[in-house]
Amino acid sequence: MDNQYKRLHYQSCHRGTKELDILLGLFFKETGYLLQQSEIDVYEQFLQEDDDILYRWLTMTTPPLPQKYERLIQRIQEFHQS
Structure with missing residues (x-):
């Protein structure tokens, strides 16, 4: 683990x-171990x-989402819905 x-x-x-x-x-x-380096870079940002902003983005109470985080937020939401 690095x-x-x-x-x-x-x-x-x-x-x-x-x-x-x-x-x-x-x-x-x-x-986390499944993420590509480019996805890890976005996650780090x-x-x-x-x-407070992260929580609102994840719970969809503050649209619009920044485009660079849309896929990441979608993955986090899908993870918790499964």
């Missing part, structure tokens, strides 16, 4: 809210966004 993966896993599980810890932590734990 340092970037470890760092992103930690950042996914230690957000500002328990809800994001669960949404992002479980997603990255189960699917995504994690730099404000927690």
Whole structure:
């Protein structure tokens, strides 16, 4: 497991809210190793966004989504619906 993966896993599980810890932590734990490097780069940028904004994007309460995050947010939502 490389340092970037470890760092992103930690950042996914230690957000500002328990809800994001669960949404992002479980997603990255189960699917992070499947992401291509370009997707990991987008995910890393995504994690730099404000927690309140991330939660609203993931729960679809703040449209429109930034185009660069649309596919990632869709994957996270699909992961939690299955």
